[in-house]
Amino acid sequence: xxxxxxxxxxxxxxxxxxxxxxxxxxxxxxxxxxxxxxxxxxxxxxxxxxxxxxxxxxxxxxxxxxxxxxxxxxxxxxxxxxxxxxxxxxxxxxxxxxxxxxxxxxxxxxxxxxxxxxxxxxxxxxxxxxxxxxxxxxxxxxxxxxxxxxxxxxxxxxxxxxxxxxxxxxxxxxxxxxxxxxxxxxxxxxxxxxxxxxxxxxxxxxxxxxxxxxxxxxxxxxxxxxxxxxxxxxxxxxxxxxxxxxxxxxxxxxxxxxxxxxxxxxxxxxxxxxxxxxxxxxxxxxxxxxxxxxxxxxxxxxxxxxxxxxxxxxxxxxxxxxxxxxxxxxxxxxxxxxxxxxxxxxxxxxxxxxxxxxxxxxxxxxxxxxxxxxxxxxxxxxxxxxxxxxxxxxxxxxxxxxxxxxxxxxxxxxxxxxxxxxxxxxxxxxxxxxxxxxxxxxxxxxxxxxxxxxxxxxxxxxxxxxxxxxxxxxxxxxxxxxxxxxxxxxxxxxxxxxxxxxxxxxxxxxxxxxxxxxxxxxxxxxxxxxxxxxxxxxxxxxxxxxxxxxxxxxxxxxxxxxxxxxxxxxxxxxxxxxxxxxxxxxxxxxxxxxxxxxxxxxxxxxxxxxxxxxxxxxxxxxxxxxxxxxxxxxxxxxxxxxxxxxxxxxxxxxxxxxxxxxxxxxxxxx
Amino acid sequence: xxxxxxxxxxxxxxxxxxxxxxxxxxxxxxxxxxxxxxxxxxxxxxxxxxxxxxxxxxxxxxxxxxxxxxxxxxxxxxxxxxxxxxxxxxxxxxxxxxxxxxxxxxxxxxxxxxxxxxxxxxxxxxxxxxxxxxxxxxxxxxxxxxxxxxxxxxxxxxxxxxxxxxxxxxxxxxxxxxxxxxxxxxxxxxxxxxxxxxxxxxxxxxxxxxxxxxxxxxxxxxxxxxxxxxxxxxxxxxxxxxxxxxxxxxxxxxxxxxxxxxxxxxxxxxxxxxxxxxxxxxxxxxxxxxxxxxxxxxxxxxxxxxxxxxxxxx
Numbered sequence: 001x002x003x004x005x006x007x008x009x010x011x012x013x014x015x016x017x018x019x020x021x022x023x024x025x026x027x028x029x030x031x032x033x034x035x036x037x038x039x040x041x042x043x044x045x046x047x048x049x050x051x052x053x054x055x056x057x058x059x060x061x062x063x064x065x066x067x068x069x070x071x072x073x074x075x076x077x078x079x080x081x082x083x084x085x086x087x088x089x090x091x092x093x094x095x096x097x098x099x100x101x102x103x104x105x106x107x108x109x110x111x112x113x114x115x116x117x118x119x120x121x122x123x124x125x126x127x128x129x130x131x132x133x134x135x136x137x138x139x140x141x142x143x144x145x146x147x148x149x150x151x152x153x154x155x156x157x158x159x160x161x162x163x164x165x166x167x168x169x170x171x172x173x174x175x176x177x178x179x180x181x182x183x184x185x186x187x188x189x190x191x192x193x194x195x196x197x198x199x200x201x202x203x204x205x206x207x208x209x210x211x212x213x214x215x216x217x218x219x220x221x222x223x224x225x226x227x228x229x230x231x232x233x234x235x236x237x238x239x240x241x242x243x244x245x246x247x248x249x250x251x252x253x254x255x256x257x258x259x260x261x262x263x264x265x266x267x268x269x270x271x272x273x274x275x276x277x278x279x280x281x282x283x284x285x286x287x288x289x290x291x292x293x294x295x296x297x298x299x300x301x302x303x304x305x306x307x308x309x310x311x312x313x314x315x316x317x318x319x320x321x322x323x324x325x326x327x328x329x330x331x332x333x334x335x336x337x338x339x340x341x342x343x344x345x346x347x348x349x350x351x352x353x354x355x356x357x358x359x360x361x362x363x364x365x366x367x368x369x370x371x372x373x374x375x376x377x378x379x380x381x382x383x384x385x386x387x388x389x390x391x392x393x394x395x396x397x398x399x400x401x402x403x404x405x406x407x408x409x410x411x412x413x414x415x416x417x418x419x420x421x422x423x424x425x426x427x428x429x430x431x432x433x434x435x436x437x438x439x440x441x442x443x444x445x446x447x448x449x450x451x452x453x454x455x456x457x458x459x460x461x462x463x464x465x466x467x468x469x470x471x472x473x474x475x476x477x478x479x480x481x482x483x484x485x486x487x488x489x490x491x492x493x494x495x496x497x498x499x500x501x502x503x504x505x506x507x508x509x510x511x512x513x514x515x516x517x518x519x520x521x522x523x524x525x526x527x528x529x530x531x532x533x534x535x536x537x538x539x540x541x542x543x544x545x546x547x548x549x550x551x552x553x554x555x556x557x558x559x560x561x562x563x564x565x566x567x568x569x570x571x572x573x574x575x576x577x578x579x580x581x582x583x584x585x586x587x588x589x590x591x592x593x594x595x596x597x598x599x600x601x602x603x604x605x606x607x608x609x610x611x612x613x614x615x616x617x618x619x620x621x622x623x624x625x626x627x628x629x630x631x632x633x634x635x636x637x638x639x640x641x642x643x644x645x646x647x648x649x650x651x652x653x654x655x656x657x658x659x660x661x662x663x664x665x666x667x668x669x670x
Numbered sequence: 671x672x673x674x675x676x677x678x679x680x681x682x683x684x685x686x687x688x689x690x691x692x693x694x695x696x697x698x699x700x701x702x703x704x705x706x707x708x709x710x711x712x713x714x715x716x717x718x719x720x721x722x723x724x725x726x727x728x729x730x731x732x733x734x735x736x737x738x739x740x741x742x743x744x745x746x747x748x749x750x751x752x753x754x755x756x757x758x759x760x761x762x763x764x765x766x767x768x769x770x771x772x773x774x775x776x777x778x779x780x781x782x783x784x785x786x787x788x789x790x791x792x793x794x795x796x797x798x799x800x801x802x803x804x805x806x807x808x809x810x811x812x813x814x815x816x817x818x819x820x821x822x823x824x825x826x827x828x829x830x831x832x833x834x835x836x837x838x839x840x841x842x843x844x845x846x847x848x849x850x851x852x853x854x855x856x857x858x859x860x861x862x863x864x865x866x867x868x869x870x871x872x873x874x875x876x877x878x879x880x881x882x883x884x885x886x887x888x889x890x891x892x893x894x895x896x897x898x899x900x901x902x903x904x905x906x907x908x909x910x911x912x913x914x915x916x917x918x919x920x921x922x923x924x925x926x927x928x929x930x931x932x933x934x935x936x937x938x939x940x941x942x943x944x945x946x947x948x949x950x951x952x953x954x955x956x957x958x959x960x961x962x963x964x965x966x967x968x969x970x971x972x973x974x975x976x977x978x979x980x981x982x983x984x
Contacts, residue, residue: 375790378732389734398780399766399773411769411813411826418821418983427979430817431972434810441809444780445802452787452798458730521764530826533765537748540765544744552721552889566728566789566885574730580787580795588803592961 003059003076005048009088010127012041017120024113027106031099034116038123039095045088045127052081056501066137073195075133078501079266082342083258084130086349087251091123093477094243097357100471101243104364108156115155119244121148126255134195135184142180142259146173146223149252152244153236165235172232176222180259183215187267199267209268213275216263217282223256226316227286228623230309234293237308238301238369242360245301249308250353254345257315264323265338265506273327277425280320284432287313287439292596295446295586296619298371300359303450304352307395310439311348314410315341317436321413324425326507333416335503335511336524340409342499347402347488351394354481358388361474362454366467371582373461374454380467385455387478392451394485396444400538402489405522407440408532409496412524442589449585458576490538493519583617598622672922677762681751684907688899689713691906691938698946713899720892728789728885738785739886739893742778746897749774750904754829754911756930757919758836763829768816771828771908772809775860778897779805786882793874797881800957804859804866804878807964812856814971815849819912821978822846828911835915844981848974850913855967857905862898863945865955866963869898876954903938910937 016037023029051057056078063072076084098119105112125145132138150173154166188194191202204212218229225233237245264271290310297303322337361384362377363369378385394401414436417429459465469475488495497515504510514524522532568574590599597619604614645656693710700707727735752766766774779801786798820826822845823834859866867878874881883894911918917933919926955963 376730376732378734393777393780396776396780397773398777399770404770404773408769408773415817415820415826418824423979423983426983427976430814430821430975433817434814434968434972437813438806438810441776441806444776445806448780448783448787448798448802452784452795456732456734456784456788457790457795527764528825528827528830530767530769531764532767532770536765537770540748540751541741541744544747545740548740548743548893561725561727563727563729563731566730566791568791574790576790578792579790580792580799585795585799588799588957589806591958592803592807 002048002051002055002057002081003061003074005044005051006076006084006127006131009041009045009048009084010124010131012037012044013091013120013124013127015120016041017117017124020113020116024111027112030112030116031102031106034120035095035098038098038120039092041123041127042088042090042092042095046085046092048076049081049084049086049088049130052076053078053085053498053501057081058505060133066140070134070136070194072137073133073197074131074137075196076131078505079261080130080258082499082502083254083345084127086254086346087123087126087130090247090250090349090353093353093357093480094119094247096480097243097246097360097474097477100473101241101360101364103471105241109158110155114151115241115244118148118151118155119247122152122244122247122252126251129255130258133197135188135199136194138259139177139181139184143177145252145255146170146177149173149240149244149248152248153240155241155244156239159239162239165232165239169232169236172222172229176219176229179215179219179222181219183212183219183263186212186215196262196267200269204268204270206272209270210272210275212268213264216260217278220256220260220263221282224253224260224312224316225286225309226282226312227289227309228627230286230290231621231624231628233309234297234302234305234621237305238299242301242356242363245305245360246353246356249305249356250349253308253312254349257312257319257341257345261319261338261506271323271326273324273425276320276323276325276327277428278320279316279323280429280432283313283316283318283320284435285313286310286316288435288442289313289596291439291442291446292589292593293619293621295442295449295589296597298582299369300362300371300374300450300454301356301369303371303446304355304359307355307443307446308348308352310443311344311352311395314407314436314439315344315348317341317432318344318406318410318413321410321417321429321432324420324429325413325416328420328422330416330419331508332511332513333413333419335500335507335509336409336416336514337413338503338506339496339499339511339514340406340413342502343409343492343495344403344406346495346499347394347406347485350481350484350488351391351403354387354391354478354485355395357474357478357481358384358391361470361478362467364474365470366461366463368461368463371450371453374459374464375457375461375576375579376455376459377464377467378455380464381469383475384470384478387482388455389451390482390485392447394489396447397440398444400486400489400534400541402485405489405492405495405532405534407436409524410436412530415530416525445586445589449582453580453582453585457579458574460576460579460581490534491519492522492532492534496522496524596622598625673759673761676757676922676927677751677760680755680757680760681747681762684750684753684755684903685747685900688896688903689717691903691942692899694939694942695902695946695949698943699949702946702950713895717892717896720895721889723888725888725890730788730790731885732788734781734784735788735885736890738781738788739890739897741781742785743893743897743900745774745778745781746900746904749778750900752828753904753907754832754918755907755934756927757922758829758832759920759922760829763827767826768820768828768831769813769826772812772816775901776805776809778901782882782894785886789885791885793877793881793884796874797878797884800878801882804960804964807961808856808859808967811852811964811968811971812860814968814975815853815856818845818849818971818974818978821975822982828908832911832915832918833920835912836918836920843978845974845978846913848970848977850909852967852970852974853909853912855963855970857909858945858948859960859964859967861902861905863902864949865952866960868954871954906938906941907934909941910934
């Protein structure tokens, strides 16, 4: 039953890509056919995935397509069900959001058809990755996802930067794909077959197993955007249309996490704790650098893209802790780390999609993507402002919203590090927890900046002063995600007990104590060690608020509210340019963590004695400057050397052919 | 059921006593500086006056500005309700552990900082920017200190932590000494006291907390001020629970509760005096010196953790 829903999801996603081609003359038909089918695909995929997760199903199937000797193996279990649910849920939301959003492109220079075609293929590709049960169909689905998302990034190709971003994205996606392929190659070489079942069965030596792990780490990490493999992410995500950005940032990165978990926990099986140390360190570095780079961005969507790097880092921290515990024979704690990571996958998908959709609404309504030109939007776009606020609170890991729960679980996993006998690890794991704390606090600072500069205060440009609320579809999709952020925040026990099903199949045991004290209390280790009653917290804040309000309300008659202009220190009225900007807000942090960025500051004096002048700040990514640019230069130089043999003279080419012929004859005669 | 009633009574007590704590610190400070000083109950008069006054809203203020005082206050009250003040073993302490407590303060701070940016004056933005910078450095230090404690007592639940410490024979853990010093520094920074922030200043170069609430009037200002007083009190109780747990009631018998009540007042009384002495002796630090101050706090907590791992595990 669950599998049939997933088939339906894939077929409708493909149909949403292909059917509009028949109606390419009519924009309206293209738009509605595509988005309605995409919505059905999302709904049925979410149903199928949810049923697989809740019902703990374990279905395998074979389809007689593909290579002659290798039919397409499919498999649906709680792990793939969980990620399928994420992909489809965000797909559904994007389908609700899309029709109103693409209205902007209808008058634009590019036709709508490529957008709908590749969005459908992209979603179908992600769905198929979840179902694949052999390396061959996995890679086909993976590449379908990568390549179709390339076309989505390059959709507005009139813009020079969009083309180069898309190219870098494609390049890195292909290199990443190559590493994944090699990783599967190691497994297939020993098992002699491409299907996952025989890959699971084979026992690898530690060296080969570690090699496969490293290949998978690089390959999937390239797609997930771990530092320093993240450089494509802040370039590619912002330039895609916003609902596609939500899909890419919210769920495509999760597909990479899915692949990584499937590869390491399921296919390799025997996890070594040293791998966990590597993953944990990568997670820490990604989290902290992601948030620090995000703080310095002024382009809203680019900022959100850097936050994806941060959140992927947090997910990797959970996975790393889980691997350390799994490798040292503490399966219950390993389950705790894994559940924290998976819960954060869910949360990040929800709030990051929400933030990207809201950012898209702002972009569409105000045509501004630069934070320095926004301001005061809460009065112009109240619904978007409210939803964006919930997204900000969730991503900043504040109780009682969902982001807090998964970070809290990660903290709890880290605190159990004392159980390890290796004392160096015991000392290092709390430092990782401190990094997580710093990340969370900086993320809060970053989202105070974003919300304060974008929605509060006075407008900094005419466009923002005149913006209007977005259409019904985008509003509905944002509200839906905001409600989910709250629900997954205040009912963590239910969610954790469902995700526990995944831990039970990947690890020897699940986490039985998490919900032992009823649905009110989340007790990951035991109720004595730590407990979090999220519904009580929500209720407590509500009750406290209500009491204060009830106490104050009868007195309101005497203390009326009067509005007056804000105090301007006697210098004449305030205007938008007097406010703190995004740059000035982050100035203290920029000064404290100075070496983290490559910063170019310049100040130009005004010509006369008039006040003002011109201040410019350029913040660049060290990874790009110190790793990628040298590699690029080296490649170009090598290519130029190699081009020397291309003389352009036909006689030289004939000489080449002659010597090649001689060489081949010699080879044959051996 | 008794437990719940006690928990509510304890929260109300905390609410009512918080202004007294602030007034006490101010009064001692005045005496130390040879000033006459307002009596310790002056904050009650101030709050009472503010609740009676009309509210003046800036024209550019958004709903966030009006909602923020309520959220800041409720989050702080909730934080107060989970900290064991008079007795351990109350049912509220299971709602949240000490990491959630940090989360409550972060929630309050988030809305405080947003409120600062709401009206669109330069002061508000400046205060928010500074507050979030300080907080982002203080939070890791604080959690590091708490983790050190948690590793010793195998729990992050405040009540279990205090109970474990009470049951131990009196001995000096090196890790506790370091983390006590670190957490003390953090507590000073988080409650906005000298040398990080000066609660008595309205000078634009030095304001942090005051800059954010500059536009508030009437009952909104009263809630913000009361929230800040509560926060000071909660940090005081927290330090008491973790490092001087003696006296707190471990059962709900009336005598034990009475002892608990007296002991917590005594601890806060002494803590108030030491805070006043510290504030009199120190000058406010330049804002860009705060990373060094909080870095020191972090290093102290880190040393505490390392000494725990090296010296105390078996």
